[in-house]
Amino acid sequence: MDNESKTKGQAGNASRRQFFADTARMACGVGLLGLGLGLYARHATALPPAAIRPPGALPETEFSAACIRCGMCVRDCPYDILHLAKPEEPMSTGTPYFVARQAPCEMCEDIPCIKVCPTGALDHSLTDINKSRMGLAVLIDQETCLNFLGLRCDICYRVCPVIDKAITLEPMSNARTGKHALFIPVVHSSDCTGCGKCEKACPTEIAAIKVLPMYMAKGQLSAHYRLGWVEKEKAGGSLVAPDAEHQYNLPEGMRYEHGGKGLTADPAAPESAAPVLPKAFQGGRL
Amino acid sequence: MSAVPQRPGAEAVAEKGWLRAHKWLILRRISQIGILLLFLVGPWFKLWIVKGNLNYSYTLDFLPLADPYLLLQMLVAGQSPERLALIGVVIVLLFYLLVGGRTYCSWVCPVNLVTDLANWLRMRLGLKGGAHLSRSTRYWILGMTLVAAAVSGTIVWEMVNPVSMLHRGLFFGLGMAWAVILVVFLFDLFVMRHGWCGHLCPVGAFYSLIGKLSVTRVRLPQREACNDCMDCFAVCPEQQVIRPALKGIGGTPPVIMEENCTNCGRCIDVCSKDVFKFGSRFGISGN
DSSP states (O other): OHHHHHHHHHHHHHHHHHHHHHHHHHHHHHHHHHHHHHHHHHHHTSOOTTEEOOTTBOOHHHHHHHOOOOOHHHHHOTTOOOEEOOTTSSSOTTOEEEETTTSOOOOOTTOHHHHHOSBTTBOTTOOOGGGOOSOEEEEOOTTTOTTTTTOOOOHHHHHOTTBTTTEEEEEEEETTTSSEEEEEEEEOTTTOOOOOHHHHHOOSSSOSEEEEOHHHHOOOOOTTOOOHHHHHHHHTSOSSSOOOOOOOOOOTTEEEETTTTEEEEOTTOSSOSSOOOOGGGGGGOO | OOSSOOOTTHHHHHHHOTTGGGHHHHHHHHHHHHHHHHHHHHHHHSOOSEEEETTEEEETTTEEEEOHHHHHHHHHTTOOBOHHHHHHHHHHHHHHHHHOTTHHHHHTOTHHHHHHHHHHHHHHTTOOOOOOOOTTHHHHHHHHHHHHHHHHSSOGGGGTOHHHHHHHHHHHOOTTHHHHHHHHHHIIIIIOTTHIIIIIOHHHHHHHHHHTTOSEEEEOTTGGGOOOOOHHHHHOTTGGGHHHHHHTGGGOOSBOOOTTOOOOOHHHHHOTTOOOEEEESSOSTTO
C-alpha cells in the first residue's frame, strides 16, 4: 500500500516536472521567436524616404497598427498609383505606398482611397484633399535646379495643384551675371500636400525637388522660441520698449525716408524748391 | 487482404467508386480554387466581383468580410476599425460558427493547397519521421502574436504571416513571398508532417477557438461498423481528433467535437464502411 502510493507520488512528480519542462521549453522557444519578430518589426516599420503613404495616413507607427493590409485603397485608386509593400521591401509587408517620381497622387476631390479604407488607417475625417499632408516637397538640390541656374523652368511651380500657395517663385538677383533675375521656387509647408506632382514633373535626370516624409522634411523650433514680429502683432505693439521714431540729424530742408525715397529736399521748406545749401556752406565761412 | 500495403482510401474506391471516394476532396478543391479565382478575375479581367483579400474584402460593393484574428491584433495594438470592417467581422464570425471554425483552413486558406501538396508528396515519396513538436505550439504562437502586437503597437505578425502573404501576393504582386511559401512547403515535406497547418499556424489556432462552439461537425452514425482499417487516421490532418469519437473513449458521443477538426471531410471519403458523415453538433443522443 505504502509502496504503491510512493510510486504514484513519484510518477506524479515526474509528470509534473515534465509539464514544467515542456512549458518552459515552449515559452522560451516561442518567446525567442517573438523577440526576433519584434526586432524585425522595429526595422520594418521605418518608412523609406521614397515611399509616400496615401492621403490621410496616420503617423507611421499608428498606421502600421491600424492598416490591415487589405489593399482596398489600391483597388479604388482610379489612377493605380498605389502599391502594397512586398515582403522584401523595407517597410511593413502589405501596407500601401506610392513613389512620387513614378506616379504621384492625383488628388481626387472625393478621395476614394480614404472612403474605402475599412479601418482608421486612412483618416476618414479628412474630406478636403488640399488639407492632406502625405509628405512635404523639398527643393533638395539647388545645384541642379534649373531655376537656380537662371532658367525659367518653373515646371514644379506650374504643375502644383495648389499653385502660388504651396510653391511660389521668389525673385532674386543673379549674382553671377550681375544683371539677371533668378526665380527661386519656394515650398510652403502650410499648403503643400505632398502629392509629389512637382517631383514627377521635374525635368532633370534626377529630380531636384522631392517629396519627403514629413518627419524628414520638416524641422521644428524649440518650444520656447517666440517670433518677435508675431508676438508684436499679437500684442498690438512692441513688447520690449515703446518704439521711438528714429531721429535723423539732417541739415535743414532735407529729409530722409528709410526704405523709401532716401535723402530728399523737404518740399515743405519755405525757400525755393531747388536744393539749398545749408547755411554752414553758404558764403564760404563757417 | 493483400500483402502489399494499399494506399489509404483504396478500399473505399473499390467499394464506392472513385468519385464518391473523392467527393469532399473535390468539393474542397473547387472551393479553394474558386475563391482564388473570384479574387483573381478582378486584377486579370478588371471584373471586380470581390476586392481586397482575406484580411478584408468587399464583394459586389455590398458584402464586407473581415478577418477576426487580424482585427483582434489591431485592437490590442491600440487601433479601431470602421463600420464596414465591424460588420464584416461579425458576418465572418457567424459564418464560421455555423460551418465550423477551422473550415477556414481546409476550404478557404490558400496555404492548405501548398501543405496538402507537401503532404501528398511526402506520402508518395514514403518520407517518414522528422521533427516532433507539440500541436499546442500554435496556441503559444497565437498568444505571442497578440502580446507582440500589444507591446510593439503594430500588427507584427502580418509582416511574416505566410497565409495573408500568399493570398495578398497572388492579387497584388507576390515579390519574395514565394520564398516564404517554399519554406512552408519544404518544412511540411521534409521536417514535419502537417508541420505548418497542424502545429504552428496561429491563424488556424484562432479559428479553432471559434471551432469550439461551431455547429457543423463530422458525425459517426455508424461507428460500430468500423473495421479498423486506419485509412481515416492516415488521411486526417489532425489525427488526434478522430479517436475519442470513433472509439467512444470515456463515453464520448459519436461526433467529433474537437476544435481542431478542419471539416475537410477526407475521412468521409476514404471510409469504405460509411462511418462518417457531416451533421450538426446537436442531437448527440439521437444517434
